[in-house]
Amino acid sequence: MTAPGFIIVQPQVRPFIAHIRLNRPKELNALNLQLMQELRDALKQLDEDPQVRVIVIGGNEKAFAAGADIRQMVGLSAMDMYNIDQFATWDVIKKIKKPLIAAVSGFALGGGCELAMLCDMIVASETAKFGQPEIKIGVMPGAGGTQRLTRAVGKALAMEMVLTGRFISAQEALSAGLINRIAPVELYLEETFRLAAEVAKQSPLAVKMAKESVLRAFDSTLEEGLHFERKNFYLLFSSDDQKEGMNAFIEKREPVFTGK
Ligand code: HXC
Numbered sequence: 001m002t003a004p005g006f007i008i009v010q011p012q013v014r015p016f017i018a019h020i021r022l023n024r025p026k027e028l029n030a031l032n033l034q035l036m037q038e039l040r041d042a043l044k045q046l047d048e049d050p051q052v053r054v055i056v057i058g059g060n061e062k063a064f065a066a067g068a069d070i071r072q073m074v075g076l077s078a079m080d081m082y083n084i085d086q087f088a089t090w091d092v093i094k095k096i097k098k099p100l101i102a103a104v105s106g107f108a109l110g111g112g113c114e115l116a117m118l119c120d121m122i123v124a125s126e127t128a129k130f131g132q133p134e135i136k137i138g139v140m141p142g143a144g145g146t147q148r149l150t151r152a153v154g155k156a157l158a159m160e161m162v163l164t165g166r167f168i169s170a171q172e173a174l175s176a177g178l179i180n181r182i183a184p185v186e187l188y189l190e191e192t193f194r195l196a197a198e199v200a201k202q203s204p205l206a207v208k209m210a211k212e213s214v215l216r217a218f219d220s221t222l223e224e225g226l227h228f229e230r231k232n233f234y235l236l237f238s239s240d241d242q243k244e245g246m247n248a249f250i251e252k253r254e255p256v257f258t259g260k
Contacts, residue, residue: 006035009042014193016053016200018046021060028066029059031111036089047096050259053204054196055096057119058103059112061127061185067110070137090143093118097208099199103192104128105185109167114143117152120211122179123195124170125188130178131167151218152178203241204259 006024013019020042022029029035039057046052059065068086076084102108102116105125113130116122124130132145140146141162150158153176160166173179183191199207209232216228236242240260248255 005038006032007038007042009046011046011049011052013056014197014200016051017056017193017196018049018052018054019056019058019193020046021058022065023060025060025062027069028063028107029112030067030069030071031065031115032069032072033084033086033089036086040089040092043093043096043100047098052098053200053207053259054099054101056101056103056192056196057115058189058192059105061125062106063112064102064104064106064108064128065112065115066107067112067133068143087143090118097212098204099196099207099211101192101196101199103189104130104179105188107131110134110141110145111143114141114145114148117144117148117178120214121195122173123188123192124173124179124182125185126170126182127185128170128173128179128182129167130161130170130173131165132162133165133167135163136165149178152176201257203236203239203245203255203257205239205241206236206245209236 006022008021008023010019020039022035024030024035043055046055099121100119102119102122104116104122106127107129108116109129109131110133113132116130132141132149134140134145146158146162149161157176161168168176170179170182174182180195181191213229213232216225220228241257244257245255
């Protein structure tokens with residue numbers, strides 16, 4: 001039994017680019033279980049759609065997402081949390097092979113900041129605010145906020161954000177290495193689509209393997225990561241796109257990648 005949808009999906013907002021908009025505006029896109037399940041299902045479907053090469057996840061100007069839904073969690077016990085196992089949804093999203101770009105305006109807090117960090121790149125509007133304020137409601141980050149944030153911005157700032165709940169501005173997030181770029185609020189979505197288009201014109205196979213390889217850097221030793229990278233590099237020589245890309249260079253023309 002599902003209530004009206006909490007996301008809006010445009011599979012072709014631009015050529016090869018899909019856009020998923022989180023859509024619980026009155027609750028600042030608080031991530032309840034249904035929204036996360038809808039997001040997971042949409043992402044899985046788009047990951048299999050050959051017409052989609054890059055997926056943008058956004059909210060609205062006021063909020064990307066203000067975190068997990070506190071009203072839904074307030075009365076739960078540890079066993080409820082264990083049985084609901086909400087992070088299983090996040091594990092599926094982590095396995096999406098196509099690049100995900102977060103378009104963040106306004107609040108990206110708690111699970112919202114963690115969702116943005118689960119994406120591969122982040123474009124922010126000038127009004128974006130990133131934070132892990134869980135400490136203020138008696139808990140702590142649970143979907144990567146102590147891990148991905150620390151890897152992105154380093155221990156000093158991550159510790160401060162996680163222990164005090166302080167929000168950082170788009171500018172501070174850019175300086176700290178959390179996000180890729182900032183645009184004025186009326187342009188941030190266009191800027192995200194522009195970045196997405198830069199990726200979408202590359203070989204989709206090479207993009208997926210490159211994403212997988214970069215992410216491997218967080219989970220392995222340097223030696224293992226280099227080994228993984230090398231295997232993917234070799235593997236791409238079995239693709240048409242490798243022949244097309246290199247021949248196009250030699251013939252001084254633009255490549256046409258097919259994902260084969
Ligand atoms: C449920 C939320 C919500 C949330 C906002 N709302 N955030 N509802 N869960 N996380 C609701 C408010 O209750 C309110 O509903 C409406 O959205 C507007 O919010 P206001 O507080 O009135 O807006 P404002 O004064 O502008 O303040 C914005 C805000 C504040 C600073 C973002 O809402 C806030 O602090 N929100 C909680 C942020 C947070 O703690 N996030 C972490 C959650 S824990 P009504 O009906 O009253 O109008 C978490 C764990 C992650 O994320 C685990 C992994 C999934």
